[in-house]
Amino acid sequence: MQQFSVDIQPTNNENIVKFIANSFLTQAKSFEFKNIDDAKPSPLAQQLFYLPFVKTVYISQNFIAIEKYNIVEWADVQEEVAESISTYLNSGKPVIIESEAPSKIPVSVYAESTPNPAVLKFVANKPLAEGTFEFKNIDEASLAPLAKELFTFPFVKEIFISANYVSVMKYNVAEWDEITMELREFIRNYLEMGKPVLDDAILTEEKRTSETSEENNRTRTDLDKEIISILDEYIKPAVAGDGGHIAFDSFDENTKTVRVILQGACSGCPSSTVTLKNGIETMLREMLNGKVAHVEAING
Template sequence: MKTFSVSVHETTNPAIIKFELNQFITKYQSFEFHNIDEAKTSPLAQQLFYLPFVKKVYISANFIAVERFNIVEWADVQDEVAKQIEDYLNNDGVVVIEAAAPKKTAVTVYAESTPNPAVQKFVANKKLVTAMFEFTSIDDAKLSPLATELFHFPFVKSIFIDENYVSITKYDIAEWQDITLELREFIRGYIEQGKDVVRPEASEALGKTTVQIDETFEALDDVSKEIINILEEYVKPAVASDGGNIQFQSYDPNTKTVKVILQGACSGCPSSTFTLKNGIENMLKEMLKDKVEIVEAING
């Protein structure tokens, strides 16, 4: 059963609010409607146009962006609109009529090397997931049909999926020059068929919805929150470009020790320990005076 939850996000344009969903509502397609007549192919957009302040509706992957007329402020109506969208989807409301959907744009996937010689990053021109996922065996990949199929390749050791890319860690039995093309074409074909990369319930089951992440964050102590914010702003963008992630696990105020989990290309990477000791550890020591002494890394 698909259970949709909606979170509200401001955009750089004060007239536009983004209603983000915990799962995908289109198969790698986007739609823009300027009025109720244009929205004949989208019952969801038509529902929104019944609200007198709705000027434009944009539907994509896992969000709906709505532009308002100036007769209201978003602060006064956004929660009501979010609930309307949530209720509509949870009552099996149709987002876009399949037959009327435009022809899918071509899917492209390119391979990119990472600092970890055992990991290759496969980047698509489509958003693949709404949260970050790592699978280290076929047993724990039950919530990802794509990861499950990739584990049928004997040389696939672990899989990390984020935003628009899949990072694959290989066993030593194969060389990248022999398997990259096969993996790239497999992933491209899989996405092109519109199959689920992860199951709709995956984010909620693994505690990765926006609401769950926010609740976990709010339950932490102030220093842990500061550490997470520093990692998010200064560390994650750099490691994401290399096909990996560094996830906060814990902070011990007595020993002043921070534990982080290395994922994707960062996991088992020869340069990870060096990077942590000389980069992240020094950064946390500098920015959180007397609160952090040691950073320990755990391979995901």
């Protein structure tokens, strides 16, 4: 029988530690368990939940990652946990009982850079949301389970979700090459487990907002509608490709100024001013024969 050994590896999330085995534990599958009942497919995970500080157990390929509650420090307990895992693995007992495991949806996620150095775009091979959803903090994400969990990473500053991607803005406490893989795997595992990206309540609110927007469109001037049409056809697709979003806010006829809202990777992007002036402003000025003179963002 193979002898298992377990190494301890900290992560960028101070509450999560990886326990890496010297051999594969699962067959190209990943599992996440939130409590002892949820962990029925994994006797090992159930055993770990008897430890009072264990909050979540992740099992993937050759490692087990454990998220703890803030009642202990990993430095005080990680050696004991590693020994417990090693003892279990060497007992020959199953890590996962396949017949009990929930069916999973194969998901791939890849990371794309954006013009904003603080934002990375994580693209999935499945739709995540209809519409655009931006969250500045964990409180705003109360109805967005995926965003709420991403905010538990100390380096995550803002989240933007649209179509088939998640844009993550980070604080300057970590470099992308240190955290990209961790975020990508977290998002992939989350989606594979079939967990909701957004709650029904926020989708209902988005529908109401869209209906209100349609009502507002009926009261807009013809020039407003032309501006919106150009933004929708020529600007939004390019901006979405960079992990961002742009929305029309208003037009001031006296100053010939279009005001827009920037979201996702566009918000706070160092190059957004150049894009507004050299790209969007020039396009609107030329396509509308000088009816527009300026474009400015009311945020970011």
